[in-house]
Amino acid sequence: MDYQRLAQLLFPDITTTPEDIEKMYPPRNLPEGAKVTRVAPSPTGFMHLGNLFSAIVGERLAHQSNGVFFLRIEDTDLKRAVEGGVEKIIRVFNHYALNFDEGATIDGDNGAYGPYRQRQRANIYQTFAKQLVERGLAYPCFCTEEELTEMREKQQEMKINFGYYGEWAKCRNLTFEEIEANIKAGKPYVLRFRSEGDPNKRFLHRDLVKGDIELPENDQDIVLLKSDGIPTYHFAHVIDDHFMGTTHVVRGEEWLATLNIHLQLFRTMGWKPPKYVHTAQLMKMDGGSKRKLSKRKDPELALDFYNAEGYPVPSVLEYLMTLLNSNFEDWRMANPTAPMNDFQFTTKKMSNSGSLFDVDKLKDVSKNTISMMSAEEVYNEVTTWAKDFDQQLYNLLTADEQKAKAIFAIGRGGAKPRKDLAIWSEVKDYVAFFYEELFTPATEYPQNISKEDTLAILNQYKGIYNPADDGETWFNKVREMGEALGFAGKPKDYKKNPDQYKGHVGDVSQVIRLAITGRTNSPDLCSVMQILGEETCQQRLSQAIETVSR
RNA sequence: GGCCCGUUGGUCAAGCGGUUAAGACACCGCCCUUUCACGGCGGUAUCGCGAGUUCGAUUCUCGCACGGGUCACCA
Numbered sequence: 317m318d319y320q321r322l323a324q325l326l327f328p329d330i331t332t333t334p335e336d337i338e339k340m341y342p343p344r345n346l347p348e349g350a351k352v353t354r355v356a357p358s359p360t361g362f363m364h365l366g367n368l369f370s371a372i373v374g375e376r377l378a379h380q381s382n383g384v385f386f387l388r389i390e391d392t393d394l395k396r397a398v399e400g401g402v403e404k405i406i407r408v409f410n411h412y413a414l415n416f417d418e419g420a421t422i423d424g425d426n427g428a429y430g431p432y433r434q435r436q437r438a439n440i441y442q443t444f445a446k447q448l449v450e451r452g453l454a455y456p457c458f459c460t461e462e463e464l465t466e467m468r469e470k471q472q473e474m475k476i477n478f479g480y481y482g483e484w485a486k487c488r489n490l491t492f493e494e495i496e497a498n499i500k501a502g503k504p505y506v507l508r509f510r511s512e513g514d515p516n517k518r519f520l521h522r523d524l525v526k527g528d529i530e531l532p533e534n535d536q537d538i539v540l541l542k543s544d545g546i547p548t549y550h551f552a553h554v555i556d557d558h559f560m561g562t563t564h565v566v567r568g569e570e571w572l573a574t575l576n577i578h579l580q581l582f583r584t585m586g587w588k589p590p591k592y593v594h595t596a597q598l599m600k601m602d603g604g605s606k607r608k609l610s611k612r613k614d615p616e617l618a619l620d621f622y623n624a625e626g627y628p629v630p631s632v633l634e635y636l637m638t639l640l641n642s643n644f645e646d647w648r649m650a651n652p653t654a655p656m657n658d659f660q661f662t663t664k665k666m667s668n669s670g671s672l673f674d675v676d677k678l679k680d681v682s683k684n685t686i687s688m689m690s691a692e693e694v695y696n697e698v699t700t701w702a703k704d705f706d707q708q709l710y711n712l713l714t715a716d717e718q719k720a721k722a723i724f725a726i727g728r729g730g731a732k733p734r735k736d737l738a739i740w741s742e743v744k745d746y747v748a749f750f751y752e753e754l755f756t757p758a759t760e761y762p763q764n765i766s767k768e769d770t771l772a773i774l775n776q777y778k779g780i781y782n783p784a785d786d787g788e789t790w791f792n793k794v795r796e797m798g799e800a801l802g803f804a805g806k807p808k809d810y811k812k813n814p815d816q817y818k819g820h821v822g823d824v825s826q827v828i829r830l831a832i833t834g835r836t837n838s839p840d841l842c843s844v845m846q847i848l849g850e851e852t853c854q855q856r857l858s859q860a861i862e863t864v865s866r
Numbered sequence: 867g868g869c870c871c872g873u874u875g876g877u878c879a880a881g882c883g884g885u886u887a888a889g890a891c892a893c894c895g896c897c898c899u900u901u902c903a904c905g906g907c908g909g910u911a912u913c914g915c916g917a918g919u920u921c922g923a924u925u926c927u928c929g930c931a932c933g934g935g936u937c938a939c940c941a
Contacts, residue, residue, distance in 0.1 A: 392940090464938085536937085596871090735903065794900075829900085838902065841900080
């Protein structure tokens with residue numbers, strides 16, 4: 317077989333040479349130890365936790381080493397592409413504060429190693445495909461889909477390995493004349509790699525997460541170029557990451573199975589492969605067992621979900637980091653206010669088995685994260701969220717900014733900040749009683765206090781209430797009033813001699829709380845009343861008296 | 867079915883030949899407390915199974931079981 321002639325037949329239009337391409341992509345000029353990583357999603361428009369999960373790894377690796385973090389769009393499969401998909405990807409990564417130094421942008425490219433959309437690199441792939449044909453390492457395959465399924469079925473029956481390899485590779489030994497005739501007849505074909513691997517031979521590979529693993533050599537004649545001349549993932553990955561200078565490939569462990577193909581391709585091309593970081597899958601509990609999070613069944617896989625629920629960006633990032641690096645939590649406890657990026661991320665501390673995604677834990681992390689924010693920050697975050705997801709809340713909060721900030725300031729700061737909020741969608745309920753539009757007056761008052769006493773508390777309190785009182789003065793007044801009505805001034809006294817009292821000061825304040833907030837629990841009542849203002853408080857007290865009287 | 871990876875409490879996990887087997891979440895109890903939230907203290911609960919190596923295995927080796935992944939002109 318004259319491979320030169322075959323290459324010319326297959327790629328008559330390819331005039332560039334591998335050398336031309338090499339010249340276009342000089343090695344990067346980076347400091348020693350700088351890592352180049354990338355995120356390479358297909359533009360399906362669906363962004364999920366897994367994307368974020370490994371993107372964080374890539375981002376940290378690159379930016380911790382003064383390297384480069386770039387975005388490449390893997391749009392080799394037209395079927396997966398969705399209108400606006402690229403834009404969405406970029407928007408989401410932006411939202412999660414993962415900033416690319418280089419790569420695809422919404423309307424183009426940024427960087428010297430592009431183009432960063434694989435479809436635009438067709439010529440590059442074909443140049444090397446042609447070279448492989450010339451070397452006798454690639455050949456056209458005219459097998460139809462039907463033929464391939466038939467083959468697979470037969471293999472299944474025979475209980476041997478599936479795939480296109482060895483003697484099953486029918487098109488492997490087509491003569492030049494046969495190929496030429498097929499092409500002239502207009503038969504579609506793919507370009508396959510002629511594998512010389514022997515699966516009985518193993519080789520050792522060192523993965524940065526998985527450690528040393530033994531892999532069998534690949535003997536599959538995998539598809540390099542699809543019938544439309546666009547490469548498969550395998551071929552594109554090898555070429556792109558070589559020319560783009562990727563030093564560390566971060567991807568899900570589902571790629572481990574095809575790693576032997578990629579390594580084989582790198583060797584064949586004579587290129588140094590990157591280091592690989594195969595991250596463990598995120599799992600979820602389903603029935604009694606763990607399983608990979610699924611796009612179809614699990615709404616919590618989509619990043620949109622967290623957005624809509626109002627999980628703050630740093631909360632999600634912090635949580636994922638706790639899964640990513642087991643020592644992150646300890647570090648966080650020792651450095652509660654430090655920026656997350658001060659943490660030294662390392663692949664050495666990455667778990668090599670899939671972790672269950674735990675919403676409870678996420679919420680706990682989020683509570684802590686939010687509790688460290690200032691009232692100002694909370695206000696800004698909440699309103700930004702509400703603008704998109706809760707117009708009513710947005711209007712309420714922004715109508716009186718000072719009031720909203722005062723609400724968020726209750727119990728904030730200090731050594732033991734309140735931790736009421738885990739997600740922004742909880743805010744509405746949390747602040748409801750501060751706003752007439754959302755306030756629900758109580759209809760039930762405590763059973764353990766007589767109607768007369770309840771009314772007495774309410775009426776008397778109405779008289780002594782002074783909006784200017786500070787917390788201590790306020791509480792002393794309530795206590796004195798309660799004592800006069802037969803309630804213990806201290807809960808302990810009541811507990812010691814329950815028969816001597818009608819109840820204790822807590823019961824008294826509970827009645828007031830119910831009147832003011834409509835609920836049995838609330839943040840510091842005095843602060844609440846200060847925010848509500850005299851008029852509203854008096855009005856609610858009157859309203860309560862009416863309710864109880866009925 | 868072949869191949870690859872994995873297996874410490876309900877969950878995330880530390881551990882790397884000798885430990886009372888950390889810590890966090892969740893759960894339970896107590897304390898603090900005008901409610902709630904916070905905080906403090908304590909508790910329940912873990913090394914998948916079987917061999918082997920060893921004076922000694924959660925740690926090393928080998929089987930088994932179980933879980934996961936993958937075997938496309940998808941990435």
